[in-house]
Structures are given as C-alpha cells and as structure tokens.
Amino acid sequence: MNTTQTKALTVQSFPALALTSTNNQAPQPRTLLPMGFPGVRLARRAWRQMATTTTALLILPAALAAQSEEVFPVVKINGDSYTNVTVIKATPVQVLLHYDGGAYNFKREDLPPVLAAKYPYDPAQARDWLREEALKRQALREQQRAEIYASLVKRESRAKASLKAAQHELAQLQKELIVRSNQAKGNRRGSPAHIEANHLRDRKISLIQQIDQLEREVESSRQLQSQYR
Numbered sequence: 001m002n003t004t005q006t007k008a009l010t011v012q013s014f015p016a017l018a019l020t021s022t023n024n025q026a027p028q029p030r031t032l033l034p035m036g037f038p039g040v041r042l043a044r045r046a047w048r049q050m051a052t053t054t055t056a057l058l059i060l061p062a063a064l065a066a067q068s069e070e071v072f073p074v075v076k077i078n079g080d081s082y083t084n085v086t087v088i089k090a091t092p093v094q095v096l097l098h099y100d101g102g103a104y105n106f107k108r109e110d111l112p113p114v115l116a117a118k119y120p121y122d123p124a125q126a127r128d129w130l131r132e133e134a135l136k137r138q139a140l141r142e143q144q145r146a147e148i149y150a151s152l153v154k155r156e157s158r159a160k161a162s163l164k165a166a167q168h169e170l171a172q173l174q175k176e177l178i179v180r181s182n183q184a185k186g187n188r189r190g191s192p193a194h195i196e197a198n199h200l201r202d203r204k205i206s207l208i209q210q211i212d213q214l215e216r217e218v219e220s221s222r223q224l225q226s227q228y229r
Contacts, residue, residue, distance in 0.1 A: 072114060075099070077106055087119070092129040095119050149228040156221035163214040170207045173200060 072085040075097075082099035089096040094105045095115065108121035177200045184193035 075115065076112055078110055087115075090119050092122065092125045145228050149225060152221050152225045152228065156218055156225070159214050159217040159221060163211060163218060166207055166211045166214060170204065170211065173204055173207065176200060177204060 069086055073083065075082045075085040082097065085097050085099045087095060088098050088103065092108070094107050095111065096103060096105050108116070108119055108126070111119060111121075177197065180193065180197040180200055184191070184197045187193045
C-alpha cells in the first residue's frame with residue numbers, strides 16, 4: 001500500500017472497528033484488527049478525534065443551559081436577602097429557588113416583584129393544581145395499598161401450602177415412627193433400628209416447630225390483610 005492510498009483511508013475503511021459507549025461517556029475504540037494491519041494507526045487516530053468531538057457534544061448542552069440560566073444577584077423574600085438566586089423548578093403554588101448557601105421552596109404569593117413578574121400567583125390555578133396533586137397522591141396510595149394486599153394474599157397462600165405439606169409429612173412420619181419404634185424394641189442402643197427411630201423423632205420435633213411457625217405466619221398475613229383491605 002503506497003502513501004497516497006494510506007492517506008485516503010478513513011474510519012469507514014475498517015468496519016471491524018466497533019464503538020462502545022455507556023453512561024454518556026465518550027466512545028472508546030475497540031479494534032479487532034491485527035496490530036500489523038496497514039492503516040491501523042490512522043484509524044485509531046480518527047477514532048480518538050471522534051471520541052473528543054463526541055465528548056464536546058455531550059458537554060455542550062449542559063454548558064449552554066448553565067449560560068442561559070438567569071441569575072438574580074440579590075432577592076429579598078419575607079425580609080431575608082438571598083444572593084445569586086436561580087429558579088430550579090416552579091409549580092402554580094411555589095417556586096424552588098437555589099441561592100448561595102442552599103435551596104428552598106417559596107410560595108408564589110411571597111415572591112418579590114422581580115420574580116413575581118415571571119412567576120405570578122393565580123389562586124384559581126393554584127387550587128386546581130393542588131386538587132390534581134391530591135388526586136394523584138390518593139391514587140398512588142390506593143395503588144400501593146392494593147399491591148401490599150395482593151402481596152399479603154400471596155404470602156398467606158404460600159404459607160398455607162407449606163403448612164399443608166408439613167402437616168401431611170408429620171402424619172406420615174408418625175405412622176412410620178410407630179413401626180420403627182416397635183422394631184427397635186429389644187435391640188441394643190446404637191443399633192440401626194434405634195438410630196433410625198431417633199432420626200424420625202428429631203424430624204418430628206422439627207416438623208412440629210415448622211408447623212407452629214407456618215400457622216403464625218398465616219394468622220399474621222390475615223391480620224395484615226384486614227388493614228389493607
């Protein structure tokens with residue numbers, strides 16, 4: 001490959017090169033070409049230039065927004081002075097202001113003329129907004145209540161299923177324990193029959209404890225359901 005051909009190479013000449021970019025970070029080159037492939041250095045240089053350009057494009061909107069944000073040098077509200085004030089968020093009821101030393105939600109009717117001109121207080125609009133917000137909060141509470149209730153119902157159902165299985169296992173174990181205990185009679189301690197009977201007794205104790213815990217869980221789920229019904 002001669003010098004003229006090398007200079008004519010572009011990024012598009014290497015489709016095997018892939019860009020990866022996550023979390024708004026500048027893309028990083030990932031090459032799949034062998035190190036000795038002609039033109040790799042040129043392609044890598046092109047990718048670095050593209051990464052720099054992409055980073056600038058990502059930062060530019062935020063910089064422009066900061067430059068276009070209006071700053072009020074001094075603002076007096078309710079007798080207190082605030083410096084370098086900017087508006088972060090506004091609703092029909094209040095305005096969130098950032099200033100040197102912190103941020104606070106101020107009522108629109110308390111704003112000084114310099115801010116009231118841009119964010120006037122409309123009582124009717126404020127009432128409508130408050131009513132809508134109250135309805136949203138009520139809907140959210142109802143949704144959360146329904147989700148909690150459904151979760152408690154599932155919890156009770158799982159506990160009942162486990163309880164039924166444990167009770168069935170206990171009933172079968174008691175029958176088997178009678179048989180093993182009879183077989184162990186007359187045998188010395190430590191014999192296989194005695195060991196098996198002791199194992200069944202330990203399992204019986206464990207099942208009784210498990211059943212007691214599951215019964216409490218079922219009862220607890222029912223009581224909680226009555227609060228979210």
